[in-house]
Amino acid sequence: MQTPTYIFTDDFSGFEEVFKAAPHRRVSFEKGDSLWASGQPFSPIYYILSGTAMTCIHHEEGRRKILSFHGRGTVFPVYHANQFKIERSIVTQALEEVEALEFTGAQFRGMMQENFSFTDAVIDWYASYVNLLLYETAHQEYNSALLKLCNLLYLLSDKKGGPDDRQIHLSQEELADVLAVNRVNLSRHLSRLRQEGIISTGRKQIQVLRPDLLADFCSSETV
Amino acid sequence: MQTPTYIFTDDFSGFEEVFKAAPHRRVSFEKGDSLWASGQPFSPIYYILSGTAMTCIHHEEGRRKILSFHGRGTVFPVYHANQFKIERSIVTQALEEVEALEFTGAQFRGMMQENFSFTDAVIDWYASYVNLLLYETAHQEYNSALLKLCNLLYLLSDKKGGPDDRQIHLSQEELADVLAVNRVNLSRHLSRLRQEGIISTGRKQIQVLRPDLLADFCSSETV
DNA sequence: CGACTCATTGACGTAGCTCAAGGTATGTGG
DNA sequence: CCACATACCTTGAGCTACGTCAATGAGTCG
Numbered sequence: 001m002q003t004p005t006y007i008f009t010d011d012f013s014g015f016e017e018v019f020k021a022a023p024h025r026r027v028s029f030e031k032g033d034s035l036w037a038s039g040q041p042f043s044p045i046y047y048i049l050s051g052t053a054m055t056c057i058h059h060e061e062g063r064r065k066i067l068s069f070h071g072r073g074t075v076f077p078v079y080h081a082n083q084f085k086i087e088r089s090i091v092t093q094a095l096e097e098v099e100a101l102e103f104t105g106a107q108f109r110g111m112m113q114e115n116f117s118f119t120d121a122v123i124d125w126y127a128s129y130v131n132l133l134l135y136e137t138a139h140q141e142y143n144s145a146l147l148k149l150c151n152l153l154y155l156l157s158d159k160k161g162g163p164d165d166r167q168i169h170l171s172q173e174e175l176a177d178v179l180a181v182n183r184v185n186l187s188r189h190l191s192r193l194r195q196e197g198i199i200s201t202g203r204k205q206i207q208v209l210r211p212d213l214l215a216d217f218c219s220s221e222t223v
Numbered sequence: 224m225q226t227p228t229y230i231f232t233d234d235f236s237g238f239e240e241v242f243k244a245a246p247h248r249r250v251s252f253e254k255g256d257s258l259w260a261s262g263q264p265f266s267p268i269y270y271i272l273s274g275t276a277m278t279c280i281h282h283e284e285g286r287r288k289i290l291s292f293h294g295r296g297t298v299f300p301v302y303h304a305n306q307f308k309i310e311r312s313i314v315t316q317a318l319e320e321v322e323a324l325e326f327t328g329a330q331f332r333g334m335m336q337e338n339f340s341f342t343d344a345v346i347d348w349y350a351s352y353v354n355l356l357l358y359e360t361a362h363q364e365y366n367s368a369l370l371k372l373c374n375l376l377y378l379l380s381d382k383k384g385g386p387d388d389r390q391i392h393l394s395q396e397e398l399a400d401v402l403a404v405n406r407v408n409l410s411r412h413l414s415r416l417r418q419e420g421i422i423s424t425g426r427k428q429i430q431v432l433r434p435d436l437l438a439d440f441c442s443s444e445t446v
Numbered sequence: 447c448g449a450c451t452c453a454t455t456g457a458c459g460t461a462g463c464t465c466a467a468g469g470t471a472t473g474t475g476g
Numbered sequence: 477c478c479a480c481a482t483a484c485c486t487t488g489a490g491c492t493a494c495g496t497c498a499a500t501g502a503g504t505c506g
Contacts, residue, residue, distance in 0.1 A: 001264070001308045041224070057361035060443055065361040080350035081343065085224045086357050086444060116336050120304065126349040127303035133356035134309050138280035138288040141364070141403050145494070171452065180364050182495050187454060203452060203503050220283055221309060368462070394484065405463055410486060426471055426484060 003222060004135040005128065006068055006155060006178070012047060012121055013073030019047045022111055024101040029053075029094040035076075041087040044102045047075050051098030056177065058089045066178045068132065069095075078125050079108040139221045145181045146189045150217040152179055153199070157208045166208040175206075193217075226445060227358040228351065229291055229378060229401070235270060235344055236296030242270045245334055247324040252276075252317040258299075264310040267325045270298050274321030279400065281312045289401045291355065292318075301348050302331040362444045368404045369412045373440040375402055376422065380431045389431040398429075416440075 012019075027046070029035060035053060036042050048070055055076065056066045067090075070076045076092060103111075112119045140148050152175065157166045168175075172190065176183040190206070193199045198213045199206055208214055215223045235242075250269070252258060258276060259265050271293055278299065279289045290313075293299045299315060326334075335342045363371050375398065380389045391398075395413065399406040413429070416422045421436045422429055431437055438446045 001306050001311075003308050057357065059362060059365045061365060063365050065364070067357070067361065080346055082347060082350055083224050084350070084354040085226050086354060086362065088224075089361075089444070090357075112342070113339050119335070119342060122346070123303055123349075124305060126346075126353065127305055127307070130349065130352055130356065131307040131309060133353065133360055134280065134290075134313075137356055137359045138290065138312075139282060139309065141288070142282045142284060142286050173452075183452095184454085184496080185494055191454075201453085221312070396484080407464080407486085408462055411462095414486075424485085 009071035010073035046100040049099040232294035233296035269323040272322040
């Protein structure tokens with residue numbers, strides 16, 4: 001039974017050879033580059049070979065909401081036929097150097113038509129994205145800022161790895177922009193968790209010292 | 224360029240004959256019935272022949288979030304292979320008598336594999352649902368309760384119809400549960416709009432008198 | 447070393463939540 | 477058709493979590 005993920009990776013890496021064999025354009029982006037011009041509905045589709053990109057939506061009042069992160073072996077945006085107004089506000093930026101293969105919608109659709117297990121992967125991707133968004137809209141929305149934060153830290157920290165792997169390399173501003181809470185308020189809740197010995201904080205990094213105690217703070221929809 | 228929709232209808236009605244020809248079970252639900260037992264991840268898929276159903280998520284603290292409405296000619300839930308934890312909290316209820324055709328995931332996947340234009344419809348459905356959820360997570364989240372309400376009224380009211388069609392037959396509690404705001408607070412904002420002559424309210428119904436003035440209150444992501 | 451960006455802490459305002467009481471349609475059974 | 481119950485709606489008063497503004501501190505980099 002799956003919990004939400006903010007970080008997409010390797011959900012298409014089984015098709016890397018298919019991507020390389022299909023007609024495409026090879027592209028690379030420097031840190032900070034946008035994958036497409038902002039203000040436009042998106043049209044190309046990227047399969048990421050290496051690097052990480054971050055997708056966010058800019059609100060007309062000047063805020064931004066960070067939606068998800070896309071690493072190697074995944075695709076963004078995923079194929080769809082219709083254009084939506086909100087796409088114009090969506091921006092995907094490289095957080096580090098990104099190497100990718102670029103496809104048109106028609107090329108991508110052709111690959112789905114030829115290979116139905118590829119279509120399965122597309123459906124899986126959509127289902128995961130819907131799951132993340134449902135979690136945010138229908139669950140996190142009702143939680144206090146502290147609970148939201150604990151849930152996010154829990155989901156972002158790598159439960160499998162050792163203590164050194166349980167680091168989250170995001171600034172407080174970025175965390176605040178994922179949760180749609182105020183940066184100052186977020187800082188206060190982080191100090192609380194720091195005082196309780198659950199995390200330690202540094203510049204652009206948070207380490208989860210006690211995942212067990214953190215889990216106690218989280219909602220049952222999360223752990 | 225599409226704006227979000229809360230009410231899904233007729234996005235699969237072009238395939239009604241395909242549904243009827245495929246192996247299925249015919250089912251009907253009385254007003255108030257759930258389409259599947261609550262607390263379970265869902266497994267059957269329904270094509271709705273008539274009636275309307277409402278999907279909501281129950282939060283562990285006792286609140287509920289109304290997600291979407293599903294009328295004739297649409298499908299819910301749409302096919303996916305993985306199971307997600309949050310599905311256990313999702314309930315879809317008949318708002319009136321619902322006649323539907325029930326399919327298993329395997330049957331549904333078979334139909335997608337046989338008929339690629341059916342797969343196109345599934346992708347369109349997912350894209351619309353993601354669009355709605357992005358709108359809620361990344362746009363409405365940052366709006367004040369009044370702006371949220373105006374946006375919702377605008378999206379729910381039938382812009383094509385005449386004055387009598389611009390009625391919304393939902394209780395204030397249901398509207399509040401769509402917007403994740405307090406019922407009392409919602410009532411106050413409705414009185415404001417009533418005082419401005421934009422809407423008239425009654426028991427379980429709101430009529431939009433001046434769609435033009437309402438649009439002025441809405442955000443640009445909505446109109 | 448200076449100029450960033452990032453993080454912390456305090457003081458204060460307010461939108462929205464909660465509790466509570468009362469009002470008004472709608473439906474039902476006698 | 478009326479009495480009563482029930483759901484739905486309205487309005488008031490007070491609280492609080494979060495947002496905003498502002499000033500200061502603490503890493504990092506050229």
